[in-house]
Amino acid sequence: MAEISFPLPDLGEGLLEATVLEWLVAVGDQVERNQPFVEVETTKSSVELPSPIAGIVLTLHGEPGDVVLVDTPLITFRVADDSAGIVGTVPQEAAPKRRVRLSAVLDED
Amino acid sequence: MSDTLEAVRETLPMPLVQLSMQQAINRALGEILDADDRALVFGEDVGVLGGVFRVTDGLQARFGAHRVFDTPLAESGILGTAIGLAMAGFHPIPEVQFDGFAYPAVNQIITQLARMNYRSRGTLPMPVTLRVPSFGGIRAPEHHGESLESLFAHVPGLKVVSPSSPQQAYHLLKHAASMPDPVIFMEPKARYWNKAGVNLADNVVGAGSASLEGSVVVRPGKHATLIAWGAMVSRCLQVAELAAEDGIELEVLDLRWLKPIDEAALAASVSRTRRAIVVHEGPHTAGLGAEVAALVSQSCFDVLRAPVERVTGFDVPYPSGDLEDEYIPNIDRILFGVQRVLEYRRG
Numbered sequence: 001m002a003e004i005s006f007p008l009p010d011l012g013e014g015l016l017e018a019t020v021l022e023w024l025v026a027v028g029d030q031v032e033r034n035q036p037f038v039e040v041e042t043t044k045s046s047v048e049l050p051s052p053i054a055g056i057v058l059t060l061h062g063e064p065g066d067v068v069l070v071d072t073p074l075i076t077f078r079v080a081d082d083s084a085g086i087v088g089t090v091p092q093e094a095a096p097k098r099r100v101r102l103s104a105v106l107d108e109d
Numbered sequence: 110m111s112d113t114l115e116a117v118r119e120t121l122p123m124p125l126v127q128l129s130m131q132q133a134i135n136r137a138l139g140e141i142l143d144a145d146d147r148a149l150v151f152g153e154d155v156g157v158l159g160g161v162f163r164v165t166d167g168l169q170a171r172f173g174a175h176r177v178f179d180t181p182l183a184e185s186g187i188l189g190t191a192i193g194l195a196m197a198g199f200h201p202i203p204e205v206q207f208d209g210f211a212y213p214a215v216n217q218i219i220t221q222l223a224r225m226n227y228r229s230r231g232t233l234p235m236p237v238t239l240r241v242p243s244f245g246g247i248r249a250p251e252h253h254g255e256s257l258e259s260l261f262a263h264v265p266g267l268k269v270v271s272p273s274s275p276q277q278a279y280h281l282l283k284h285a286a287s288m289p290d291p292v293i294f295m296e297p298k299a300r301y302w303n304k305a306g307v308n309l310a311d312n313v314v315g316a317g318s319a320s321l322e323g324s325v326v327v328r329p330g331k332h333a334t335l336i337a338w339g340a341m342v343s344r345c346l347q348v349a350e351l352a353a354e355d356g357i358e359l360e361v362l363d364l365r366w367l368k369p370i371d372e373a374a375l376a377a378s379v380s381r382t383r384r385a386i387v388v389h390e391g392p393h394t395a396g397l398g399a400e401v402a403a404l405v406s407q408s409c410f411d412v413l414r415a416p417v418e419r420v421t422g423f424d425v426p427y428p429s430g431d432l433e434d435e436y437i438p439n440i441d442r443i444l445f446g447v448q449r450v451l452e453y454r455r456g
Binding site: 004005006086088090097098104105 | 129132158159163207246253299301302332348350351352355357440441444445447448451452
């Protein structure tokens with residue numbers, strides 16, 4: 001298992017911080033990729049942030065009302081070692097299947 | 110006495126460590142950074158995040174943000190930075206996050222990286238190892254799966270290599286990073302998660318070869334040779350297993366180095382089996398299979414029992430995930446290729 005933390009991104013242009021309004025997930029929750037996990041408020045707007053990965057929530061860095069600085073940790077996930085990257089899926093290893101059979105008369109000389 | 114013990118220890122086989130390819134590459138990168146102060150790892154999300162495939166996981170915490178660092182989303186800049194750092198005496202190991210993102214960097218790669226050593230009459234070598242997560246097989250969207258090997262192999266001044274297993278990835282990356290030339294290191298994404306035993310001893314490279322140069326026979330056979338690299342090696346091994354049920358013994362040659370190609374290994378294998386099928390994910394026309402077929406035809410013309418068969422992707426843009434299974438050579442398409450070669454008769 002690996003731990004992956006995500007920092008608060010700059011949600012506008014040159015914003016320095018955001019206030020946590022509401023956590024939409026709890027520690028221990030399984031979160032899917034693109035699932036909104038928090039609502040934060042900046043000086044410009046309030047916005048729900050989607051999770052960049054699938055994983056189990058390990059730590060929520062802050063309580064509702066707390067100010068989080070851009071580029072500091074917002075949430076930490078625990079993910080399996082064989083979990084997919086941010087794009088794509090892990091290929092499933094199935095038993096090799098085929099329809100073609102070889103029928104060769106080998107005239108070795 | 111301690112010398113004797115050391116000598117004995119060196120002769121003992123090292124235990125195999127079970128690693129996935131991503132873990133094997135991570136381990137190799139850590140050892141390279143540890144051993145070489147001038148080695149630097151950088152690219153999109155390789156630092157804080159540890160890479161989108163976890164390949165650089167933990168390296169920034171271990172070696173610091175001055176040696177393992179995130180770059181802006183600008184591949185041309187990543188390569189430009191690598192070239193400048195190499196000119197200043199560093200050993201950059203940049204990452205292009207996905208093969209499809211390499212195109213914006215191609216100008217830097219072709220016009221600067223590949224020819225700086227030549228242009229400077231050997232005074233500015235480019236010891237740059239460019240890691241590129243490559244090929245398809247993970248159901249990724251467009252631009253996240255491409256086969257760029259023939260593009261890069263065509264550029265004088267570049268070396269191109271693709272590992273097929275954790276063992277190969279671990280040793281080939283360390284070897285590539287020790288070279289004075291730019292190396293394009295194509296990591297088969299579809300194989301990142303498969304675990305296998307890795308022998309970490311420097312003097313053991315496994316899979317029947319005593320060298321990190323050239324190709325390796327990963328399965329011996331006598332009726333035909335399947336030639337492949339990257340993720341297609343494991344598929345060809347599956348095909349060889351199935352062919353054996355039909356009484357056909359296929360040899361599988363892992364080409365490994367796509368530039369320069371190991372012509373001697375190709376000739377040695379096909380002159381034994383007298384039939385060859387080259388398998389790759391890239392499009393058919395002007396794919397690396399054409400080069401392999403030409404080399405085999407030249408070296409084995411007198412003994413070949415059939416024209417060299419190519420089982421490849423199609424001449425279409427690399428499809429996104431939903432159509433991947435129709436595009437990437439599958440077991441049946443490779444078996445058809447084998448059948449065509451086996452039943453060919455002269456005249």
